[in-house]
Amino acid sequence: METSALNTGDTAWMLISTALVLFMVPGLAMFYGGLARSKNMLGTMMHSIITLGVITMQWVVVGYSLALSDGNAFIGGLSQAFLAGIGPSDLHGTIPTFVWIAFQGTFACITPALIAGAIAERIKFGAYIVFILLWSTLVYDPVCHWLWHSQGFLAQAGAVDFAGGMVVHLTSGIAGLAACIILGKRHGLEKGILPHNLVHVVLGAGILWFGWFGFNAGSAVASNGSAGLAFLNTLVGPAAGMCAWLIIEKIHLKKSSALGGATGAIAGLAAVTPAAGYAMPFPAMLLAAVTAGVSYFFVSRKNRFGYDDALDAFGVHGIAGIIGPLAVGVLASQGVNSLLFSHPGISRSGMDQFLAQAKALGIVGTYSLVVTGVLVLAIEKFMGFRVAKDVEEQGLDLSLHGEQAYNH
Numbered sequence: 001m002e003t004s005a006l007n008t009g010d011t012a013w014m015l016i017s018t019a020l021v022l023f024m025v026p027g028l029a030m031f032y033g034g035l036a037r038s039k040n041m042l043g044t045m046m047h048s049i050i051t052l053g054v055i056t057m058q059w060v061v062v063g064y065s066l067a068l069s070d071g072n073a074f075i076g077g078l079s080q081a082f083l084a085g086i087g088p089s090d091l092h093g094t095i096p097t098f099v100w101i102a103f104q105g106t107f108a109c110i111t112p113a114l115i116a117g118a119i120a121e122r123i124k125f126g127a128y129i130v131f132i133l134l135w136s137t138l139v140y141d142p143v144c145h146w147l148w149h150s151q152g153f154l155a156q157a158g159a160v161d162f163a164g165g166m167v168v169h170l171t172s173g174i175a176g177l178a179a180c181i182i183l184g185k186r187h188g189l190e191k192g193i194l195p196h197n198l199v200h201v202v203l204g205a206g207i208l209w210f211g212w213f214g215f216n217a218g219s220a221v222a223s224n225g226s227a228g229l230a231f232l233n234t235l236v237g238p239a240a241g242m243c244a245w246l247i248i249e250k251i252h253l254k255k256s257s258a259l260g261g262a263t264g265a266i267a268g269l270a271a272v273t274p275a276a277g278y279a280m281p282f283p284a285m286l287l288a289a290v291t292a293g294v295s296y297f298f299v300s301r302k303n304r305f306g307y308d309d310a311l312d313a314f315g316v317h318g319i320a321g322i323i324g325p326l327a328v329g330v331l332a333s334q335g336v337n338s339l340l341f342s343h344p345g346i347s348r349s350g351m352d353q354f355l356a357q358a359k360a361l362g363i364v365g366t367y368s369l370v371v372t373g374v375l376v377l378a379i380e381k382f383m384g385f386r387v388a389k390d391v392e393e394q395g396l397d398l399s400l401h402g403e404q405a406y407n408h
Helices: 008-035 038-068 097-115 125-148 165-183 198-220 225-253 258-275 281-300 313-331 350-382 389-394 396-401
Strands: none
Touching: 008 038, 008 097, 008 198, 038 097, 038 125, 038 396, 097 125, 097 165, 097 313, 125 165, 125 350, 125 396, 165 258, 165 313, 165 350, 198 225, 198 258, 225 258, 225 281, 258 281, 258 313, 281 313, 313 350, 389 396
């Protein structure tokens, strides 16, 4: 039996990756804040930033133990609640366990923040905090265990998710769709609501892209060839998504917008996430371009579909969380077989891998939809989730936080 030894190169890379993923949270705050109206900018940014506070504490108290400690096929145990029994000398593979906990904790923070994009500009801050604490415990932590712990029943069934297509983007995108449908549309939507600061949107997208190198390549949990592949895919995927969105926009609207370029890049990033270490660069670019096209369809027609996904959490992250994991079963060529590529040394066939991906997709999506729906309905009934009409019309910044983004 081999004993793992500390690898300082892997550890250095994972420390950097952890910081990169954490930096994505203020990037998301800037991206979402720019998309909101000026009267809601700070409140919208707070929905992202607050996860660094409350979800970090939830993660070290109970989340990590539920998600990634030994338990059963459905949930981890409580043996490592409050990080009990873990010390500086303990290792996860070739890196300190504390570094692994911190890296995974940044994923736990950004995932519920994505949901806020679907329900922006209409929710109570306190109710939102209750929601993300319950959602992280009841949805994120179990799904993380199902796919990213060796005991998880979806991992046992052969489903793979390199960096969070299902664990992060599918769960949050589906949750956002459920929440925005239940809570209803924003007042004044029929008159048209536009982003107030596209400069912030573009800068936020750039920060997200920068941090995503840690998100995807860090998920190799080593400084190796798999990390290098994921790193390159994190460069070329959003590039393809951006170009695809701008081309479609030019054909459809006769103009290519900065907002479209930023959104297409995020769609491409989310699409390649589950395949980052499994697909070669050109298939990853195709995946990103196709996903950007489908996302464009949903984003441009959400009003016709009758739901108010305010900042396109479902239209971008949910759609990518559906297409990306399925695409792993179609075009992956590294580490697993797929419908298009196979290796004699890998026992699971491409069809088996595709079916495992589809099964996991259905289970995770349904679970997030149902649990989120129950949580939103319960919070709305017992403490009120949505703000009153006059509060919404005044804006969340002054009404809920007593401040505003711009004082001139």
